[in-house]
Amino acid sequence: MDFKILGPIEVRTSLGRPIALGRRKQRVLLAALLLNVGKAIPSRRMLDWLWGERAPATAESNLYTYISALRKVLGSPSRIEAGSQGYMLRVTPGEVDVTLFEDLAAQGQLALSAGRHDVALERLTRALCLWRGESVLEELPLPAPLRCEAARLERLRASVVDASLEARLALGQHGEMLADLEALTHRDPLNERLRAQLMLALYRSGRRADALTVYQSARMTLAVEVGIDPGPDLVRMHQRILADDPALTPPPAVAARRAPAELPSGSAAFTGRTAELSRLRTRLTAASGTTAISAITGAAGVGKSALAVHVAHQVAGRFPDGRLYVDLHGSTPGVAPLHPADVLARLLRSLGDDTAAGPGGRLDVDEAAARFRSLTDGRHLLLLLDNARDAAQVRPLLPASPTCHVLVTARRTLTSLDGASHHRLGVMAEDETATLLGRLIGEERVAAEQRAARAIVRLCAGLPLAIRIAAARLIARPGLSLRVLADRLAVEEHRLSELQADDQAVRACFMMSYRSLDAESSRLFRLLSLLGGAVISVVAAAALADRPEPRTADLLDRLTEAQLLEVCGHDRYRMHDLIRLFARERAREEDTEEDQAQALRRARPGVWASPAYMTVRS
Template sequence: MDRDHGPRVPEQRVPTPSDVIDLRFSVLGPVRAWRGGDPLPSGSPQQRALLAALLLRDGRTATAAELIDAIWGDDPPLQALAAIRTYASRLRKVLSANALVSESGGYAIRIRRECLDLAVAHELAVDAEKARAAGERNQARALLDKSLGLWDGEALANVPGPYAESQRVRLDEWRLQLLETRLDLDLEAGCHAQAVSELTALTAAHPLRERLRELLMLALYRSGRQAEALAVYADTRRLLAEELGVDPRAELSQLQQRILRADAELAQPSNEQAQVLHIAQPAQLPATVPDFTGRVAFVRELGGKLATAEGSIMAVSALAGIGGVGKTTLAVHVAHEARPHFPDGQLYIDLQGAGSRAAEPVAVLGAFLRALGVPDASIPDSLAERSGLYRSTLAGRRVLVLLDNARDAAQIRPLLPGTAGCAALVTSRVRMVDLAGAHLVDLDVMSPEEALQLFTRIVGAERVGAERESALDVVAACGFLPLAIRIAASRLAARRTWTVSVLADKLADGRRRLDELQAGDLAVKATFELGYGQLEPNQARAFRLLGLADGPDMSLTAAAAVLGLPLHETEDLLEALVDTSLLESAAPGRYRYHDLVRLYARSCAERDERPEETEAALSRLLDFYLATAARVYGMERPGDRLVDHVGPTVHGGLTFDDQREAQDWLYSEANCLLASARQATDGQRLRLAVDLLWAAQDLAESGANSKLYEIAAASVGDAARTSGDPRTEGRARTSMTNVHLVAGRYEHADEEAKEAAALAQVADDPAPVYWSDNDRGIIAFNQGRYAEAEEHLRRATEGSRADGNLPGEASALCNLSRIHLSTGRVAQAIALAEQGVAIYDRIGHTLRLANARYALGVALTQAGRHSEALEQLTEALDRFETSRQRLWEGTTHFRIAQAHYSARRTARAAQHAEQALAIGCIGGDRTRANVLITLGRALSSLGQADRARACWLEALALHEASGAVEAQEVRELLEPLSAA
C-alpha cells in the first residue's frame, strides 16, 4: 500500500448546528448529498463540479478564481464569476448556510470527516495498513474490503472540468493500489483460486499494470496452473515490448524464474507471512478425563518426545495396543500437557481405523485445512495436492496433530505435518513398524495398583475401602483394561444400592466372560458385555437395533423409525444408553456409537435378535428416509410425478415449514441416508433403497455429495442386478444413468439408460421409460447424434405428457431446445425453452425453473440477444446457489461467460469462466474442457495469447482423452499459434 494512503483528508473543523450533522456526501461514484436518509438535489453538472471541488478541498477555502479554473479550465465563459455565485447560492439553500460558508472571497464546505465517503475510505485504508503491520492479516483484508466497498462505480462520475478529471485519475490509481494490496493479502491467506477470477478481469482492464500481472502469475501457480502462470509472463513481455518498447520489471522476471524452478517457497506465503498469518488456531483436543490415573512412565516418555518438536525435527509417536487399553485416554492427556509446546494449535481426528469404513486421508485433510483457516474454494481435490497444501500451511507453525484410532501407517502418512516445530501423536491397534522415524510405544493393560486406583476414583474411596478384596476381584475380572474398568465402575457409581461385592459376583460368572477376555478385540467385547448386561430389556433392544445402521451418526427421528417407537420414548432410551457410555451424544438430537461399540452392538443383534426383526428395523429406517426425502422432493418440485411412482411407505415422513428447512434436512442427513441405501441387498429393503435414490437425486448434482451418491447408487445397482426383479433393476439403472451423466461418462450413461428403459417396459413401469428417453436424448446430444437425440426427446415429451408429469414435459422441451439450437433452428429453440419456462413458472417449480432459464439463456445467447440471455442466466444462477446445486452453479457461470464473450465483453467472460473452473461443472472433464476453450478465447481477445494457448492445450488433452468431437475445434484454435 502507498505510504501516503492515497488522497489526504486532513482533520476538518466540525460545525455543530443540527442542520449540518445529518449531511452526508459521496464522491467515490456520482457526486451526491443526503440529509439523514433523504437524497438532496445536486443540480446541474457544473453545480456538481463546484460541490466536488469544495468537498475535495478538505474544508479549506477555495477562491472564485480557483473554482472557475476547476470547472472550465482555460476557456471559462464570460459570466463565469456570476455562475459560480449562482451555483454556490443554490447549494447553500439545499445544504444550509452552516455547511457552505463564504469567506475571503471564496467558499468552503465544513463537515465532519465521517460525512464524506472519501474520508471514511481513507481512514479504513490507514487502519488496514496498521493491522497488516501488526500481523492481523484477516482484519486488514476486512478493512480494505470495507474501504473498496465505498466505491460506486467511477469516482466523480459525469462531473465536468479539468479538476474533476485529474481527481478521477488520482482516485482510480488509489483504488487500484488498494485492490492490489487486498489481493496480495488474499494470496497470503491461501485464497489463490478465488483471486484468479478477479485478477483475470483486472489484468484485462489494466493490461500494462505489471503488479496485477505478478499477482495473477502467483495465484495461477499456487492453483496448480503453472503453464498458464508462465504464459501470463510471456503475454506481458510481448505486450510491453509492443506498446512501450520495454522489458518487464525485475520482480516479474524473477517470479518467472522461480516458477520455472518450481521454487518450493513460492507455493506458500513467505516465512514472515506464515508466522503472522494465523488465520485459525485450532484447539480440537477432546477433554481429558478428570480421573486420569497412572501411566506415569508413559506420560513422561511421550511428553519428552513431543517436546523435541521445538527443536529441529518433527516428533512422531505411535501408541499401539488392544482395544480398550486406554490409548486414546493416554494420548489426549499427554497432548493436553504438551500444549505449551504447540502454541499455534492442536488438531484431532478419529480415523475410525477399527471400523469397516476407515476415514479417508483426503477427507481428513479437507477437515484439517478448513480448521487451519483455508477457504473451501482453495482446497484442491487430490490427496497429493491436499497433503502438500497441508504441509505448506503448517510451515513455520508449531502444531500438534493427534491421529486417533488409525488403521495403518498408509492411512496416516499423508496426515503427518512434515515440518520442524510440529508433532504427531498416533494411536492404533497395530504396531506401526513401517512408519519411518516414529517413536513406538506398546501400551499394555494397567498394573493391579493402577487399575484399583482408577476404580476407586470413579466409585469413591469410602465404598471401595470397605470392600477392597471385592474391588480387586472386579478389576481382575475386567482384565485390568482401563475401558472395562471405567464402564464397570460407572455402573456401580450410578447404582447407590449396589455394593462392590454385588458387582464382583456379577463378574464372577466366567462362562461367557472368560471366552470374551481373550487377546485382541475379545477383551473389548467383554468390557461392553458388562454394560450391555445391565441394560433394561427395552434399552438392550435399542442398543442392538440402532447399531445395525451404517452412517456416521443417527438423528433422534431416524432412531425412532428404527425402533418403531414414539420420539419421547426413543429419546429416553437413547439418553439412558448415553449414561451407560454405550452411546455418545454427538450433538443435540444426534447420537453415535464408538466404532468398537457398534461392532459389539451388531454381534449382540446377531446373537439376540431374530433375523426378521433386524431386517424389519433396517426396513423401517429406509421407509422413514424415503417418506421424508419424497416430501422434500415434492416441495422442491411441485407437480413432479416421481413422488407418485415411488413405492408406498408406512412412515409418514417428517414435515417442514418451508423449502429451506426441507433442503437443510436432506443435506444434513445425506451421509446417513446414502449409507442406509448402501446396506440394502435384496427384498423389500432393496426396493426402498432404489426409490430413496430417486427421491434424493439432488444429492447427485450437488457436488458436495455427488461421490457418496455415486457409491450408493453403484452398490444398490449391483444388488439390483442379482435380484431378478426388473422393476427394481430398471429403477436402479436410472439412478446410475444420472450418476454417469453428471460425471460426463456418456457411453456408460447411455448403456444404463437403454437397459433401464427395457427393464421398465418388462415391468410395466412407465416413469423410467420416459426418463430414460430424456436421458438418452441428453447423451445423444452431447455426442453429436442430433437426429437420434431429437427422437428420444420427443418420446420423452409424449411419455411425460401421457403420465401427467408437467415438470418432465418441461424438462424434455428444454432439452429439445438445445437440439434445435445445435441444428441452426434458433427461433424454435427459444420457443421451446420459453414453453419449458412457462410450465415451470405456472406450477411453481423453482429448482427446475432454473434449468429452464438456463436453457433459454443459452438459446438467447446464440440468437445474439445478450442482455436477455444474461438476465435469464443470472436468475438461474441465483436459484442454483440457493438450492446448493454447486455443479449447476459452475456450469451457469460458464454459460454467462459465453454470453459475455459473444457480446464482446471479454474481460467479464474471462472472469466468469474462471469462476466456473473454480467451482466445477456438470459434465465433468468434458465441460471443463469447454470452459477452458471459452476462457482461452477471451484471453486471446485480451492479448494474452500465451495464456490462451495454455488453456487450449489443457482442453485438447481432456477432449482427446474422452474422444470428444470438440478436440478438432481446439486444434483449429491452436494451429495459428503453432504456425506463429
C-alpha cells in the first residue's frame, strides 16, 4: 500500500487503486497516525486532537467508530494496532511518502557534505519528486500539534530545495538552473540565500550586471517590506562579484559520473522461467531494512547464471547508482575461484576508488571490505556475484546498506548466508526447452522433424545447457538431421561424448562438481549410477556402498549439497539423467567390473549383475 501526505492525503492499494478514506475526522485520524509513524498515540491525546476542549459525550465511542471504519477500508491484516500505549499504524518504511522523503533527504545532505554532488543531487531530486503539492496534508484542517509537525516537514523541504541548488551549482549547472532560481526568488522574495544563489548563477553565466541588479532589488525589497539591510552573506556575494573574485569562477560542468553497468548481455534466446523471474523481481524491488540477498542455487548448467543476468537486466532501472557484476569462478573447470581480496579491489575500482590496490599488492580483506561498505552506503546498487564457490567466498563482498541488493548464484546451497532468500532452480519444463530448441536452431527445422525434436528435448532432460550443446551441433552442421542426432543421443553410452561443443562440455561441468567430492562420497556417487533412473532410498544406497545407513545418509546429503543429487521426498533422492550417465562413465573408468557387480548384488539380491546388465537402459 502507498500512504501519501506530502500534498493532499492519499492512500492507494499495491495495485494503485485509490482508497476512499471517509469523513473528515476519519482522515484527520489517519493523518495523525501517519505523522507519528513508529509511535503509539494514547487515545486521550487522539480525543484532544480531534475535538479539543469541546469534546462531546460521545467522543470516545465516535473515536472507536472511526478507528474501526479505517481498519475496514485499509484491509486485513489490521493496519491499526491498539496497544497499552495507544494506537499505532503498522506500515513498512517504503509505504509512506514521508519516511521515504526523510530518508532520501538525509542521504542527499550526507552526500553533499561529503562532496559527492552527483549522488546528492540524485537523492535530493528524488526526495522533492515525492511532493504532490505545496504543503503537507493540503486541504485538511489540522489541530495545532499536527500542524507543527507538518510545518517541520515543510521546512525540511525548503532545506532540500536549498541543498539541491547548491549541488547543481557545484556541478556547473548554473545556466540550466536560472529559470528555476528566478521562479523561486519570485515566490520567496525575502529569501536572501536564494538571492545569493541567483546572483552566483547569473555571474557564472556571464551576466555580471544582472547579478548586481538582483542585489539592488533584494536590498530594496528588504528595506521596504521589513525595514532591514541585507545580511552579511548577501553583502559578501555582492562584494565578491564587484571584485570579480577568482574563487567565483564556475567549476567545469561535471559530466554526471557514469554509473557502472557491468552486467553481461543477457541471452537473446532466454526462455521460460516465468514464475522464478516474478519471484526474484518481487524480492529485488521490495524495500527492506537490510541488504537483500537472493541466492539462486541448483545443479551445474541448469541455468542459474542465465536467470540471474536476465532478472538483473529487468530490474536495472531500480538501481540508478550501478549494476556490478563479478564471475567468482567458483565452479569453472580449470580456473581457481577468485579470492575475496581481488574481488573487492575490482569492485572498489568499479566504484571509482582507484587507490584500492597498490601495484601488485593485495589489500587486506577486512580493510577492503570496510571501504567497500562505506562506498556502497546509501547507494542504490545491484551486485551480481555469479558462480560462487561457497558462503565464505561471498560473505566479505556483501554491502551493508539497505539500498543495495545482492544476487548470488552457486551450485552449493548457501544456507549459512545470513538473511538470504534461497531460490532453488530445477530443470526446465519440457515445453520450455522445446521452445528454446526452436529459437536456437530455427522453427522451420523443428517443424520439419517434430518427432526427432521432441526426442532431443526429452533426452536433454530439461537442462538448458544440454539443449544449447545439442543445438550448437545442429547449427554447426546444417546438413545433420535431427533424427540422426536424436538417435545418437538415445544410445546412452554415446550421450555424453555427443554432447560436447566449444567450451560448453557437460562433462567438464559435472567433472568439476565430482572432483570436489571426498573419496567416500565419490565412490557412492559412481555406484548410485548402477541403480538406473529410479528413486534412490537410503536403504538401497547403504547396501550398494556397504556402509551403515546413518553414514550413507550423510554421504547422500553431501552429494545433494554438491547438486549431484536432488531430494525428492523423505529419505528419497533422485539423480538427474545426464548426471547419472556421467556417474556411470566415471564408474566404468574408476571401479573394477567386479566391484560394480558386487555392489549391485548387495543392492538387488537375486538379480544377476554383470557389466552387460549395467548397460541396459533403466
